[in-house]
Structures are given as structure tokens and as C-alpha cells.
Amino acid sequence: MRARIHRGTREIGGTAVELEAEGRRLLLDFGLPLATTSHAPVLLPEVPGLTAPEPSLLGVVLSHGHRDHWGLLGHMASRPPLFMGAGTERILAAASFFIPDVPALKAAAHLQDNRPLSIAPFTITPHLVDHSAFDAYALTVDAGGRRLFYSGDIRSHGRKGALFELLVGQPPSGIDVMLMEGSSLGRLDEEARFPTEAEIEVELAEVIRRTPGMVLVAASAQNIDRVVTIFRAAKRNGRTLVVDLYAAEMLHATAKGRVPQTSWPDVALFMPWHQRLKVKKTDRFDLIERHKAGRLFPRDLATHPERYVTLFRASLLDDLMKAECLNGAHAVWSQWAGYLQEEKTAALVATLKAQGIGFEVIHTSGHASVPDLKRLAAAIAPRVMVPIHTFEADRFPSLFENVVVRRDGEWWEV
Known part of the structure; x- marks a missing residue:
């Protein structure tokens, strides 16, 4: 060979x-x-x-x-x-x-x-x-x-x-x-080690505990380990994990019953405008159908933002701002820190800070x-x-x- x-x-x-x-x-x-x-x-x-x-x-x-x-x-x-x-x-x-x-x-x-x-x-x-x-x-x-x-x-x-x-x-x-x-x-x-997912869970749980409003956690929806970590940290604080349709579909695609799903009482779906439009244009309403049990709307987020931890990405920000649910919010970057040097990500962070939203990095390799x-x-x-x-x-x-x-x-x- x-x-x-x-x-x-x-x-x-x-x-x-x-x-x-x-x-x-x-x-x-x-x-x-x-x-x-x-x-x-x-x-x-x-x-x-x-x-x-x-x-x-x-x-x-x-x-x-x-x-x-x-x-x-x-x-x-x-x-x-x-x-x-x-x-x-x-x-x-x-x-x-x-x-x-x-x-x-x-x-x-x-x-x-x-x-x-x-x-x-x-x-x-x-x-x-x-x-x-x-x-x-x-x-x-x-x-x-x-x-x-x-x-x-x-x-x-x-x-x-x-x-x-x-x-x-x-x-x-x-x-x-x-x-x-x-x-x-x-x-x-050479002798150092990375934090474990269990240690990341403890850190996130503490951030959630001290945040009076919604917690936004920027993490890849395909990093199922991290989504589980975020879910567990939210649950420690009696909060619901909010995911968009993309993340909901990633979780569904695992076909694993122990992975959080929108059918669980402490996981909810929030669909930003661009995803609603895409579903309508492609007639893929079946995607919404399997996640509708826990669906949230802007008024739900605005009424009690302190109840939620949102799996966050830049494409959600406009919808969350329009929902007026970010008072007292805090953001956590939970993916590779190198992305923070990219122009689009730097602009996102600047926008969050301009809205008075706290920001920190909690991640492991x-x-x-x-x-x-x-x-x-x-x-x-x-x-x-x-x-x-x-x-x-x-x-x-x-x-x-x-x-x-x-x-x-x-x-x-x-």
C-alpha cells in the first residue's frame, strides 16, 4: 500500500x-x-x-x-x-x-x-x-x-x-x-489541557444564573456536544433552550433520543423571518410541522426574556431586536475564537455591545x-x-x- x-x-x-x-x-x-x-x-x-x-x-x-x-x-x-x-x-x-x-x-x-x-x-x-x-x-x-x-x-x-x-x-x-x-x-x-464540556457547562450555568435577561450563546448547531451543554446549563437554571429551524433540524438529524429535541418541554423553536420566507418559497411546511409543539413567537420572547437561553447566530439578531426582548441580555461566544477576527463577526460583536449586551468567550477545542x-x-x-x-x-x-x-x-x- x-x-x-x-x-x-x-x-x-x-x-x-x-x-x-x-x-x-x-x-x-x-x-x-x-x-x-x-x-x-x-x-x-x-x-x-x-x-x-x-x-x-x-x-x-x-x-x-x-x-x-x-x-x-x-x-x-x-x-x-x-x-x-x-x-x-x-x-x-x-x-x-x-x-x-x-x-x-x-x-x-x-x-x-x-x-x-x-x-x-x-x-x-x-x-x-x-x-x-x-x-x-x-x-x-x-x-x-x-x-x-x-x-x-x-x-x-x-x-x-x-x-x-x-x-x-x-x-x-x-x-x-x-x-x-x-x-x-x-x-x-505542551502540558496544558483544554476545558471539558462538563466544565463549560458549569461556566455557562453561572453566566445564565447572573443574567437578568435572555442569554445568547453563539455556537455551531452542528456541534451537538455543545448544544447539549447549553441545554443542560439552561435547565440548571430552569430556563428553556430556544433554537431556530436550522438548529432544530440538526438535532432531529442525529436520530438520538437523548439529544435535546423541540418535542421536549424545555426546548422551543423560534423562526426568524428569513427562515419563514424560505419555508414558504419552497413549500417545506413539513419542517415546521415536526417542531411546532414548542414554537415561540416574538411576543413570547418579549414578555419573559429571562426564561430563555437562545442558540444564537448573526441571522437571528434583527428578529430579536424587533421583538424587543434583549433588555438585560448577555451574549456568549462558544466557538473558535479565531472567528472573532473576521470582519463580519467583529461587526456583530460591535452591534451587540452597542445595544448594551454583555459579551464573553466560553469555549473548548x-x-x-x-x-x-x-x-x-x-x-x-x-x-x-x-x-x-x-x-x-x-x-x-x-x-x-x-x-x-x-x-x-x-x-x-x-
């Missing part, structure tokens, strides 16, 4: 790994680079089978549903088979109604935890992992008598941290090459700390480790054993 990393040896995001065995090839992830702007041309890696069908390209295996791992799929002229978790498929399909450039991807087969999937000559064994994306997997790939382990994006401090402990406690054996993400290198001191990466590397004990999904590949040799730093586009033997 041969491998080459098309993107990721020197950057976070845009991950694309090509494997070859017996003249046939497989891609692990096919992501959009984080630095790509909406108007910039998209350059596809030089992989045969992207611009026209090529029988040797057997398909693309997606580790999870973050754009930097699937975002180039929509730019391919050909349509090779896709393999992903069923939850990932449902969430992306639901998101495609709301976000124009999100494709409703269809899987040729679904990844399932510890169930080998044959894509001859490759055998893929998925390992369900803790990450800020729902239904995320690390992957073991067997082909040509060699074994490759791809960490995907992974952590131990989320609500599924037990999965990390299970992987460390019962790792795949005989790994020849490990592709390990290093997102936290350069972002966190979707990626493993260095100590946890060390634990994972020691458990897998690969013959060779190759850095991926990192800006700090040159630091790997000082932290881990048997490191070989590769270049983007370079073929090498596993």
Missing part, C-alpha cells in the same frame, strides 16, 4: 489523503482549505478521477462532517462512491436545505463503529471518536499486508470522552503508519491536547508516525517517537 497526503502536512484543514494498492485508489477525506474565501478559485488536488470518472478511484471515505474534511466534494466533476457515517449523511442532508453550498451527500455504504467495511482491496475499520462533529471516526485501513491508522479529528474532553479511553485501552494492533492530527500544537502549551495526543500515540505504537492537520509538523519529532514528516503530494510506501 502506498499513500500520499495532498493537503495537511503543513496546515490545518483541507485534509485529503490518497491510498493506492493493487492499482486501485481510495481517498480519506476531501476537505476545503480553511483559508479559502467565497470568491477564491478552488484548486483540486491532482488526483485521477476527479474531473472525469476513473475506474481505479474506488471512492472517498469521510471521517466526519466538517467542511474542511468534505468541502471539495462539490467541486468534483465526477461522482465517485462516498462512504460516511449515517449520522453525517443525515446532518449534511438536513443542512443542505439551509446552506446553499452544502451538498446532500448520499453514501454508498455507512461507516459503523468497529465494523470492517470492504472496498476491495482495502478494508476500512471505523472507530467512533470524541470530536466536536457528531458521528466522527478514526480509521484503520488494511491493504497489501500493511496497516494504516488515520486519527481524523479527535479529542478526549468532550461528552464522548469514554470513546477516547476505549481507543487508548483497546487500540488497533500492528499499525505500520499512523496519520495523527496535531491541531493543538502551537495553540496550547474540538481537538486533543498534546498530553492526550501522546497517550494516543503511545497506545497505537506505530512503526512510523506522519503528522497531518497541523501547522507544527516540525515539532512532532520532539514530542513523539518514529516521526517522519512528509510533503504534500509525495507518494510513499506504508
Whole structure:
């Protein structure tokens, strides 16, 4: 088996790994680079089978549903088979109604935890992992008598941290090459750790307790762990979690009974004008129908804003301001702080502050700390480790054993 990393040896995001065995090839992830702007041309890696069908390209295996791992799929002229978790498929399909450039991807087969999937000559064994994306997997790939382990994006401090402990406690054996993400290198001191989701819950609960009005929490609706955290923090204070139709559909797409849903008495739907208009234009009233039991209207929010914690995004602000429900409100940024440097986000924060709304950051990473990466590397004990999904590949040799730093586009033997 041969491998080459098309993107990721020197950057976070845009991950694309090509494997070859017996003249046939497989891609692990096919992501959009984080630095790509909406108007910039998209350059596809030089992989045969992207611009026209090529029988040797057997398909693309997606580790999870973050754009930097699937975002180039929509730019391919050909349509090779896709393999992903069923939850990932449902969430992306639901998101495609709301976000124009999100494709409703269809899987040729679904990844399932510890169930080998044959894509001859490759055998893929998925390992369900803790990450800020729902239904995320690390992957073991067997082909040509060699074994490759791809960490995907992974952590131990989320609500599924037990999965990390299970992987460390019962790792795949005989790994020849490990592709390990290093997102936290350069972002966190080598001995430091990230806050757990449980600790984030405590912080949010305290903010909610001391806020006299509505609490606005800006977080990704696809970060199901965080939505659960916000819900639990709200419930600690006897408040209702308010979500818009997009977030309601993300929660519904998990198909998990333990994930908050609008059918629960302490979860409610509020539809901003732009979502109401979209539903009307597309005649998708079925979406409202399944969430109508807990629907709120502007007068409800204005009458008792202190009863609510709202999963917030910029597109909600005009509707909330028109509802006159933001007196005594407080806002929490609960996603990557780097977004605060972007022009649109900075303008949003400025508007909130101009309205007299307090603002603070409460967040934790979707990626493993260095100590946890060390634990994972020691458990897998690969013959060779190759850095991926990192800006700090040159630091790997000082932290881990048997490191070989590769270049983007370079073929090498596993």
C-alpha cells in the first residue's frame, strides 16, 4: 500500500489523503482549505478521477462532517462512491436545505463503529471518536499486508470522552503508519489541557444564573456536544433552550433520543423571518410541522426574556431586536475564537455591545491536547508516525517517537 497526503502536512484543514494498492485508489477525506474565501478559485488536488470518472478511484471515505474534511466534494466533476457515517449523511442532508453550498451527500455504504467495511482491496475499520462533529471516526485501513491508522479529528474532553479511553485501552494492533492530527500544537502549551464540556457547562450555568435577561450563546448547531451543554446549563437554571429551524433540524438529524429535541418541554423553536420566507418559497411546511409543539413567537420572547437561553447566530439578531426582548441580555461566544477576527463577526460583536449586551468567550477545542495526543500515540505504537492537520509538523519529532514528516503530494510506501 502506498499513500500520499495532498493537503495537511503543513496546515490545518483541507485534509485529503490518497491510498493506492493493487492499482486501485481510495481517498480519506476531501476537505476545503480553511483559508479559502467565497470568491477564491478552488484548486483540486491532482488526483485521477476527479474531473472525469476513473475506474481505479474506488471512492472517498469521510471521517466526519466538517467542511474542511468534505468541502471539495462539490467541486468534483465526477461522482465517485462516498462512504460516511449515517449520522453525517443525515446532518449534511438536513443542512443542505439551509446552506446553499452544502451538498446532500448520499453514501454508498455507512461507516459503523468497529465494523470492517470492504472496498476491495482495502478494508476500512471505523472507530467512533470524541470530536466536536457528531458521528466522527478514526480509521484503520488494511491493504497489501500493511496497516494504516488515520486519527481524523479527535479529542478526549468532550461528552464522548469514554470513546477516547476505549481507543487508548483497546487500540488497533500492528499499525505500520499512523496519520495523527496535531491541531493543538502551537495553540496550547505542551502540558496544558483544554476545558471539558462538563466544565463549560458549569461556566455557562453561572453566566445564565447572573443574567437578568435572555442569554445568547453563539455556537455551531452542528456541534451537538455543545448544544447539549447549553441545554443542560439552561435547565440548571430552569430556563428553556430556544433554537431556530436550522438548529432544530440538526438535532432531529442525529436520530438520538437523548439529544435535546423541540418535542421536549424545555426546548422551543423560534423562526426568524428569513427562515419563514424560505419555508414558504419552497413549500417545506413539513419542517415546521415536526417542531411546532414548542414554537415561540416574538411576543413570547418579549414578555419573559429571562426564561430563555437562545442558540444564537448573526441571522437571528434583527428578529430579536424587533421583538424587543434583549433588555438585560448577555451574549456568549462558544466557538473558535479565531472567528472573532473576521470582519463580519467583529461587526456583530460591535452591534451587540452597542445595544448594551454583555459579551464573553466560553469555549473548548474540538481537538486533543498534546498530553492526550501522546497517550494516543503511545497506545497505537506505530512503526512510523506522519503528522497531518497541523501547522507544527516540525515539532512532532520532539514530542513523539518514529516521526517522519512528509510533503504534500509525495507518494510513499506504508
